[in-house]
Amino acid sequence: MTQPKVTLVVSPRERFSYTRASLESIYANTDYPFDLVFVDVCSPESVQTYLKATSQSFKILRTDHYLSPNQARNVGLRYVLDHTDSQYVVFIENDVVVKRGWLTRLVNCAAETNASVVGPLTCIGNPAHQVIHNAGGQCYIKTDFKNGQARRRIKQSAYLTGRAVADVRDQLHRTPCDYVEFHCMLVRTDTFAMTGLLDEGMLATREHIDFCFMVAQTGGEIYNEREAVVTTDTLGLASNKAGLMARFGQLKLPDFQWSDLPYFMLRWSDRWDRASLDHLRQKWNLAEDKYFTKRYAGLGSRRHELLIQPIVQYLTFGKGSPWLEKLLISLERPFNNYWFNRYAQRFEQS
Template identity: 85%
Template sequence: MEETMKPPKVTLVVGPRERFSYTQTSLESIYANTDYPFDLVFVDVCSPASVQTYLQEKSQEQSFSLLTTDHYISPNQARNVGLRYVLDHTDSDYVVFIENDVIVKRGWLTQLVNCAEETNATVVGPLTCIGNPAHQVIHNAGGKSYIKTEVKDGQTRRRIKQSAYLTGRAIADVSDQLQRTQCDYVEFHCMLVRRDIFSTIGLLDEGMLATREHIDFCFMVTQAGGHIYCEREAIVTTDTLGLASNKAGLMAWFGQLKLPDFKWSDLPYFMVRWSDAWDRASLDHLRQKWNLAEDKYFTKRYAGLGSRRHELLIKPVVRFLTLGKGNAWLEKRLIALERPLNHFWFNRYARRLRQAQFSKTV
């Protein structure tokens, strides 16, 4: 009698994106809509008391591992907390990194595993949608990202070339393009990774604090000889509390004249997570690590420091105050006022962190 092959083992590592208030909805979605067996590790980075209580109760109910930190840490640092646990305590064949604001469509994990097994892919990402209603507007369907070496006037420059597939398109309009596709990168909103790659490349780079982590990681995988796919039949949605990435979604948001969709308890982490300091440090680290020229790719992003805060905090306030009309002057003034506030907030976080670390060494 032939021995039945056991399905590959999978552990999900759930970590923070930018806020905590969607944690329950996201986690309930995973348990309700995942038909492939999995273990789960949740990395909680100082969420509010109500969320901590929910996670403690849910971890007992579903028997998942709940790991906590005593201060805010970056998404890559949180992923490494979960990854170390998986590598040390499980024999999982795959790790799935998924952020705490993602909701999933039934069949998502089965499709990711099937793609990895059938293609021998190292990394597989789903079709990631954005906004509300869920699973309708595409945020990421994979993309191109590579380093091109150019020689000009006797000088050699290394530059990132990057483009995304199908971003902003409605799923209903591109149904003929929703097949698995080999690509250069997928994003950390949700990403399945073959366990054995970490014995080659090590843990995630914690110098990537806030932005471009997925580009850096996929460069590392490709450099190690790995292959990356987007399985477009697996569908998840991120940022369901934020803006949709198409014009219709933006107009619907503005038409509602809503203030920022945050709870007060979300703001402290959000301000650190998207701080100018972490954004700038991430871009500097990426450029230096891969010996890249400070070209338009970087100058554009340096000029756009704080854009996530402006998008989700300032612009909704301006639209609300102007009854949906918008006002460029007011927006610029609020940005000018918010930036030093963000610096103050981050410096306060950094000072408290240094004090806590010093206390541990005494």
């Protein structure tokens, strides 16, 4: 029996410096045949050099400017739909490492359940595959009434987030759910005939929620295959919690390349975050309730976690300082807006 064809679409999450480790993990630990399309959204020269040296193994689709995650995914998705006969496309971000058997288990789950979407057990941080970030979850729209007015509200809860894999092994089995995340997500390609491409109005956040709503609207089913395991953010919070290193008095973030900073600042800009939340709310006719006000209040939180907080820890010798953190946030936010405007003007003129 012929195996279903699969194409992986690798696209950036927030930076480029883990590209090599991620691709090497995929090729070393994937025992199911696949094609791979790498969407290179203007990566630094060192990454481009590596990609060119290894591109005999995969297709590179390069853009000359930065793209949002859904825009980049659509570049790869269009190629898959137009140039391949793959039954499945797997979106996977460029900071993800995988555990052997991951893709076989995702494909088997889709084939055996007829699911439209399947996500793996997604872990976070170093060491890999030990702490759960996403194991699927519930997410649906509920209508209630306030002052006689109907309100549509998102109700969301995650399964097993923050739990150690070793503590919940009895729960690591295939589970139907309402959503999985784009860190790694297998989608049956014929699903896009009903949903269309990914919504590029979802620039920076909640795009997985939007897409899973679209899939559910078509009657498609979503599963989390917890025996398939990947890990994201191995360069992120877990590394930075170890603190900063000083070399001859020069500030250095562990495993963070400063050449990544321009894309990182755009990717997590207040403007893109806010626009995504506004678009989700308007698209699905949702009330501006606590779900949204909490996220509006948290604009820039990723920048604060990976840039501001480590700097504060360094300057205070690990003690921390709320007032210094607030000060740096107040200085960083205008800079982020300046960078966003500068990039937007350059892109519009190109």
